[in-house]
Amino acid sequence: MASAAAPTTSSLSLAARRAASVAPAAAAASLRRGGLAAGCQPARSLAFAAAADPRLATHVASRCRAASSARGTRAVATMAKKSVGDLTAADLEGKRVFVRADLNVPLDENQNITDDTRVRAAIPTIQYLIKNGAKVILSSHLGRPKGVTPKFSLAPLVPRLSELLGIEVTKAEDVIGPEVEKLVSGLPNGSVLLLENVRFYKEEEKNDPEFAKKLASLADLYVNDAFGTAHRAHASTEGVTKFLKPSVAGFLLQKELDYLVGAVSNPQRPFAAIVGGSKVSSKIGVIESLLEKCDILLLGGGMIFTFYKAQGLSVGASLVEEDKLELATSLLAKAKEKGVSLLLPSDVVIADKFAPDANSQVVPASAIPDGWMGLDIGPDSVASFSSTLETTKTVIWNGPMGVLEFDKFAVGTEAIAKKLADLSGKGVTTIIGGGDSVAAVEKVGVADVMSHISTGGGASLELLEGKELPGVVALDEAVTVAV
Numbered sequence: 001m002a003s004a005a006a007p008t009t010s011s012l013s014l015a016a017r018r019a020a021s022v023a024p025a026a027a028a029a030s031l032r033r034g035g036l037a038a039g040c041q042p043a044r045s046l047a048f049a050a051a052a053d054p055r056l057a058t059h060v061a062s063r064c065r066a067a068s069s070a071r072g073t074r075a076v077a078t079m080a081k082k083s084v085g086d087l088t089a090a091d092l093e094g095k096r097v098f099v100r101a102d103l104n105v106p107l108d109e110n111q112n113i114t115d116d117t118r119v120r121a122a123i124p125t126i127q128y129l130i131k132n133g134a135k136v137i138l139s140s141h142l143g144r145p146k147g148v149t150p151k152f153s154l155a156p157l158v159p160r161l162s163e164l165l166g167i168e169v170t171k172a173e174d175v176i177g178p179e180v181e182k183l184v185s186g187l188p189n190g191s192v193l194l195l196e197n198v199r200f201y202k203e204e205e206k207n208d209p210e211f212a213k214k215l216a217s218l219a220d221l222y223v224n225d226a227f228g229t230a231h232r233a234h235a236s237t238e239g240v241t242k243f244l245k246p247s248v249a250g251f252l253l254q255k256e257l258d259y260l261v262g263a264v265s266n267p268q269r270p271f272a273a274i275v276g277g278s279k280v281s282s283k284i285g286v287i288e289s290l291l292e293k294c295d296i297l298l299l300g301g302g303m304i305f306t307f308y309k310a311q312g313l314s315v316g317a318s319l320v321e322e323d324k325l326e327l328a329t330s331l332l333a334k335a336k337e338k339g340v341s342l343l344l345p346s347d348v349v350i351a352d353k354f355a356p357d358a359n360s361q362v363v364p365a366s367a368i369p370d371g372w373m374g375l376d377i378g379p380d381s382v383a384s385f386s387s388t389l390e391t392t393k394t395v396i397w398n399g400p401m402g403v404l405e406f407d408k409f410a411v412g413t414e415a416i417a418k419k420l421a422d423l424s425g426k427g428v429t430t431i432i433g434g435g436d437s438v439a440a441v442e443k444v445g446v447a448d449v450m451s452h453i454s455t456g457g458g459a460s461l462e463l464l465e466g467k468e469l470p471g472v473v474a475l476d477e478a479v480t481v482a483v
C-alpha cells in the first residue's frame with residue numbers, strides 16, 4: 001500500500017464502537033421491546049440506522065409497517081414517508097394516479113433504447129397500480145431539451161413499456177391541455193397513459209407552481225418513483241406534491257433509499273467504500289461523508305494522483321488538482337483520526353498519452369516517470385484491494401478505478417467489478433452507487449448478482465454525500481402510531 005496501513009483489528013473495532021454509539025437509546029429500547037425491528041426482520045439493521053438518520057426512518061417505517069400490522073404488532077412512532085405499498089385496491093380502484101418515473105434512457109441514432117434498465121426498474125410500481133385498478137398517468141423527462149424537440153419525444157418508450165407491462169400503453173402528444181385531459185377522462189381502470197416529455201415545458205425545471213397545478217389537475221394522487229431525478233426540485237418531482245394528496249413514494253424510490261441511505265448508515269461490518277472517478281473535487285462530499293461511516297476506504301481513479309502528490313510523490317503527467325493538495329492531506333488525516341483504513345493503490349498502469357492505443361507499463365505508485373500519466377490501478381493494487389475486500393460484509397462502490405472508456409485501462413475497474421460479484425455470491429452486501437461504476441458492472445456482465453445497482457448517478461452521489469433529495473422530502477409523511 002502506498003499510504004495508509006492495512007485494516008487492523010483495532011481500527012475496525014473502533015469503527016464498530018462508533019457505530020454502536022450512534023443508535024439512540026430510545027431506538028435500542030424499541031428494538032428490545034420487539035417493536036419496529038421485530039415486526040420487520042429484514043430491516044433489523046436498518047432500524048438502528050433510522051435512529052441515526054431521520055431520512056432512513058422514512059423507508060424503514062414504511063417497509064416495516066405492513067409486516068408489523070400483519071402480525072398484529074404495533075409500529076413505533078417514527079418519521080416516515082408514505083409508500084405506494086400502503087395504498088390498497090380500495091384507495092386505488094378507478095383513481096387517476098400521476099406517476100413520475102425516470103425514463104431518461106439512452107437512445108441510438110434510430111431512436112432505439114440501448115439500455116432499458118430504468119424502464120424495467122419503473123415496472124413494479126406501475127404494475128402494482130394497474131393491478132389495483134388505478135388509471136396511471138405516467139410522466140418522465142428525456143434528456144435536456146430546450147422546448148419541444150422531436151428527438152427527445154417519449155414515443156420510443158411506448159413499445160418497451162407495453163411489452164414489459166403486458167398491456168397497450170397509450171401516449172399523449174402533450175403534457176397538459178385539453179387533448180391530454182380528454183385522453184385521461186377516457187382511461188379505463190388498469191390502464192396507462194404516457195405523457196410527452198415533461199421538459200418540453202420550461203416551467204418544469206423552473207418548478208413553476210402554475211404548471212405544477214396543471215399537472216396535478218390531471219390526477220387524484222401522486223407517486224414519485226423517479227429516483228434518478230429526485231435530486232431535482234422540478235414541477236413534476238416536487239411542485240406537484242403541493243397540489244396532490246396523498247403524494248407517496250414508489251417501490252424503486254424506496255429500494256434506492258433503503259440501500260443508499262439504509263445499508264450505508266448502518267452497514268453490516270466491516271464496511272468498505274470504494275471511491276474512484278476523475279477528480280477528488282467532485283467526490284469530496286462523498287469521501288467526507290463515507291469517512292464517518294466506513295471502516296475501510298479504497299481510492300482509485302484519477303483522483304489518486306492528487307493524494308500521491310500531496311504526499312510528495314512525483315506523478316508525471318497524471319491528472320492532478322493542484323488546488324486540492326491540502327484537501328487530500330486533510331482527508332488522509334481525517335481517515336486516521338476516524339480510525340478508517342484508507343488504502344491508495346500501490347502500483348499503477350501508466351501511459352505515454354491519453355489515448356486507447358497509448359504505450360503502457362506497470363510501475364510502483366512511487367515511480368511514475370516524467371511525461372507518463374497513470375490511467376489505471378495496477379495488478380498488485382487489484383490483488384491487495386481484493387484481499388482487503390474479502391474481509392468485508394458490506395461494500396459500496398462509486399467511480400471507476402481507471403479510464404474505463406479505453407479497454408487497455410479498464411482492467412482494474414473490471415477486476416474490481418468481478419471481485420464484488422464474487423463477494424456478492426458469498427453473501428456480502430454489494431451496492432453500486434451510480435455513474436461509471438454501473439457501466440463497468442454491466443460491461444463485465446455481473447449486474448444481476450449485485451445487491452443493488454442504483455438507477456441514479458447524480459441522485460445517488462447526493463445521497464452518499466448525506467444530502468436530502470427534494471423529490472423525497474416533498475412526499476407525505478406516513479401516519480405514525482405510538483407504541
Ligand SMILES: Nc1ncnc2c1ncn2[C@@H]1O[C@H](COP(=O)(O)OP(=O)(O)O)[C@@H](O)[C@H]1O
Pocket residue numbers: 276277278279282300301302303319374375376398399400401402403404405434435436437
Ligand atoms: N487515472 C485517470 N485519469 C484520468 N481520468 C480518469 C482516470 N481514472 C478514471 N478517470 C475518468 O473518470 C471518469 C469518471 O469519473 P466520475 O464522473 O467522477 O465518476 P462517476 O461517473 O462514476 O461518478 C471516467 O470518464 C474515467 O475515464
Ligand SMILES: O=C(OP(=O)(O)O)[C@H](O)COP(=O)(O)O
Pocket residue numbers: 102104143144228229232435455456457458459
Ligand atoms: O440521468 C439522470 O441523471 P444521472 O445522469 O446523474 O444519472 C437523471 O435522469 C436526471 O437528469 P438531469 O441530470 O438532466 O436532471
